[in-house]
Amino acid sequence: MAVAAAEKTKNPSSKHNIEAMREAFYERIAKKDMAPLWKVMRSMVTKEPVSRCQPHVWHFDDVKSLVMESGGLITAEEAERRVLILENPALHGESRVTNSLFAGIQMIMPGEVAPAHRHAASAIRFVLDGEGAYTAVEGEKAFMAPGDFVITANWAPHDHGNPSNKPMLWLDVLDVPAVNFFEASFAEHFDDAMQKTTRQDGDSLNFYGSGVLPDGTPAMNRTPIINYTYARTRPIIARMAQAGDIDKRHGARVRYANPVTGGPVLPTMSANLALLPKGFKGEPYRSTDGTIFVCAEGKGTTTVDGKVLEWGPQDVFVVPPWKRYSHQAEKESVLFSISDRPAQQALGIWREGK
Numbered sequence: 001m002a003v004a005a006a007e008k009t010k011n012p013s014s015k016h017n018i019e020a021m022r023e024a025f026y027e028r029i030a031k032k033d034m035a036p037l038w039k040v041m042r043s044m045v046t047k048e049p050v051s052r053c054q055p056h057v058w059h060f061d062d063v064k065s066l067v068m069e070s071g072g073l074i075t076a077e078e079a080e081r082r083v084l085i086l087e088n089p090a091l092h093g094e095s096r097v098t099n100s101l102f103a104g105i106q107m108i109m110p111g112e113v114a115p116a117h118r119h120a121a122s123a124i125r126f127v128l129d130g131e132g133a134y135t136a137v138e139g140e141k142a143f144m145a146p147g148d149f150v151i152t153a154n155w156a157p158h159d160h161g162n163p164s165n166k167p168m169l170w171l172d173v174l175d176v177p178a179v180n181f182f183e184a185s186f187a188e189h190f191d192d193a194m195q196k197t198t199r200q201d202g203d204s205l206n207f208y209g210s211g212v213l214p215d216g217t218p219a220m221n222r223t224p225i226i227n228y229t230y231a232r233t234r235p236i237i238a239r240m241a242q243a244g245d246i247d248k249r250h251g252a253r254v255r256y257a258n259p260v261t262g263g264p265v266l267p268t269m270s271a272n273l274a275l276l277p278k279g280f281k282g283e284p285y286r287s288t289d290g291t292i293f294v295c296a297e298g299k300g301t302t303t304v305d306g307k308v309l310e311w312g313p314q315d316v317f318v319v320p321p322w323k324r325y326s327h328q329a330e331k332e333s334v335l336f337s338i339s340d341r342p343a344q345q346a347l348g349i350w351r352e353g354k
Helices: 004-008 012-030 060-070 176-181 204-208 232-243 341-347
Strands: 056-058 083-085 104-108 113-119 122-130 134-135 138-145 147-151 157-163 168-174 188-189 254-255 270-276 292-298 300-304 307-311 315-318 325-329 333-339
Touching: 004 060, 004 204, 056 060, 056 307, 060 083, 060 104, 083 168, 104 157, 104 204, 122 333, 134 147, 168 292, 232 270, 300 315
Parallel strands: none
Antiparallel strands: 056 315, 083 104, 104 168, 113 157, 113 188, 122 147, 122 168, 134 138, 134 157, 254 270, 270 333, 292 315, 292 333, 300 307, 300 325
16 A cells, blocks of 8 residues: 555656645635645744844935935924834835834924824934933933933823924834734823923933932833933943953943843833944854944944945944844944844743854
């Protein structure tokens, strides 16, 4: 019997018959909203991560001129948020920089207010240009300066205003694609454009980021600090570099932390700030979290799977998941970075390697 079956499979007409039977079967089960796993299993369960994303850099000089042009076309009130999306070249039309993260450059002009709202997605902002504008979050009006790292947690009311005489631009990164993957998006708008502020600028940093906590502070899965200022964080990485505390892959790097738990600033996103000494040549590194980088200072390149990305002040670039990369610094440089590492770690799927 086994020999006969083997002979049948060698027969071309027999192979044709079984293929025809299979196709007929697939058509029948499709009508019942079913499909065969064996036809797609290798593309679903891959040996290693397969990213749809491409490495890419957005140079600030190009971006700024286009964002400034948008200021004459639409107001912050009309747009609700005047943002130009940074779309990954491989994901055009999907409003995302990686599969799980949204990124865009937001601008607020002198005298404008971007009205108060809140949403299920969490947001991270890194200030690129301008000074004197503010973000009001949960009752605290935080004035911002270049290099500041501002948090808007899930469902936190927030609005932006600019009482200065210069436009302010910042990078927005949100976990909107991840929230929408779970089909869990909610949003709410408020009657008043500006929320009432009951706390002074810097209160959250002073209350929670000074080595003490208000008595009775409960554990929380996101940081209570609104603004991690560059003026406070930059000297820390400089002192690390002077002390020789330099990682061969990442430079002298710190992780922004939730001071209550020591964990990431948000359950879905984490952020780092790293100083690369002049002449730094980083060892190759890769991890499963797609990462967005911003050059706060300096000049250099990042090589991603053989593609060289040149960057300078305020340039933004993205490294896709599981793509091997290394940094090289032409002069002393500072890189800010954001990724979805906490979400992956919570699911037990995050990995790193050389």
